[in-house]
Amino acid sequence: MTGFNTQLVHGKEIKDNNTGAINMPIYNSSTYQYPKIGDKVRWDYARSGNPTREFLEKQVAQLENGACGFAFASGMAAIHAVFAIFKPGDHILIGQQLYGGTYRLINQYFKLQGITFTTVDTRNLKKVEEAIQDNTKAIYFEPVTNPLLHVTSVKKIAAVAKRHNILTIVDNTFLTPYLQKPLDLGADFVVHSATKYLSGHSDVIAGLVVAKTFALGEKIYFVQNALGGVLSPESANLVRRGIQTLSVRLDRQQQNVAAIISFLQGRREVVQINYPGISGTKDHEIAQHECRGFGGVFSFTLSPAVNASSFVNHLRLLKLAVSLGAVESLVEIPYEMSHAELPPRERINAGITPQLIRCAIGIEDSEDLIADIKSALAAAVIPKNSTVVSLLNSKGTLVNK
Ligand SMILES: Cc1ncc(COP(=O)(O)O)c(C=O)c1O
Structure with missing residues (x-):
């Protein structure tokens, strides 16, 4: 064989x-x-x-x-x-x-x-x-x-x-x-x-x-x-x-994900990262036994100090689009895009908040992807002197007051 x-x-x-x-x-x-x-x-x-x-x-x-x-x-x-x-x-x-x-x-x-x-x-x-x-x-x-x-x-x-x-x-x-x-x-x-x-x-x-x-x-x-x-x-x-080219692409995608996650882990704008490759979770334990790798998709939650829409709008290399698994890196806000069909409360109860960002990483150079994310984070930080209170309106849309 x-x-x-x-x-x-x-x-x-x-x-x-x-x-x-x-x-x-x-x-x-x-x-x-x-x-x-x-x-x-x-x-x-x-x-x-x-x-x-x-x-x-x-x-x-x-x-x-x-x-x-x-x-x-x-x-x-x-x-x-x-x-x-x-x-x-x-x-x-x-x-x-x-x-x-x-x-x-x-x-x-x-x-x-x-x-x-x-x-x-x-x-x-x-x-x-x-x-x-x-x-x-x-x-x-x-x-x-x-x-x-x-x-x-x-x-x-x-x-x-x-x-x-x-x-x-x-x-x-x-x-x-x-x-x-x-x-x-x-x-x-x-x-x-x-x-x-x-x-x-x-x-x-x-x-x-x-x-x-x-x-x-x-x-x-x-x-x-x-x-x-x-x-x-x-x-x-x-x-x-x-x-x-499946294995060649996925090997590179996973390397890129690992590099980006280690960058995000040191950032105070990020409060939570979801990826089975991160050790210390039950997800990781299962994946380690049943999978050869952890894939090219991860998600993370931005701190309230960052405007999520502004963050994705400022990305240049990571394209704002649903779907995943391709050679180019894609980013989306599940709350607004892929999961918008779920009622707002269901989204929130499931942990799909307006601050959650999903990335499907491609095969570009990880340094370029990290530089893109770094500059979008800097551009999306809400200025300290503007008091921002985020509320959900009746349609479940995030409203900044
Ligand atoms: C996990 C999963 N299953 C099924 C589908 C549906 O596949 P398609 O869009 O090719 O019909 C998707 C599409 O995003 C998906 O992410």
């Missing part, structure tokens, strides 16, 4: 062309010719199967140590596919801090289909056990949450799930198979927004599902083919190309 980096670069060899092309070609044909009536053909219609897409699907299954992979038109389409294998009357446990789009899909779509959901703190195994009902079929969670970077043990949750004969489904967008392999830790499905680290260049929207067994994979294939939310061959090629 080849090593992980070799698997990233080469994928699984598919000898399907006679040109000697080093890379899997982009096959654009929507339909395929039958030699004659009654013949069995490998490819017949591109929604059901496409060689470029299949290259990516086989590769991600290999990287995750799963039986089969499936590529979708977005991360949300992939998440839809795993929930779509359940029936009305089924009950699913979900993690407390999920990506907002996943909450929307659950609350405004799957609940209407007659599937019931219970939110549970997946870091608390007792609470997980207590929430399991006779009709519970699965538990779905993100091992590293956004934007507070809380860590759940995949191993422990999967052990509880196995005892109760329910499936474990993990959204591992933040860590990727380079940093964690949930199926090896006992999960049954892993899903990715391949829009993020796997493609890595902010130029494609894509989603992936990997099933641990062929029997589970058949259920996903049915949804993929029946609903048709497949990834295009062009986008499959972009994800394939991104995957080749």
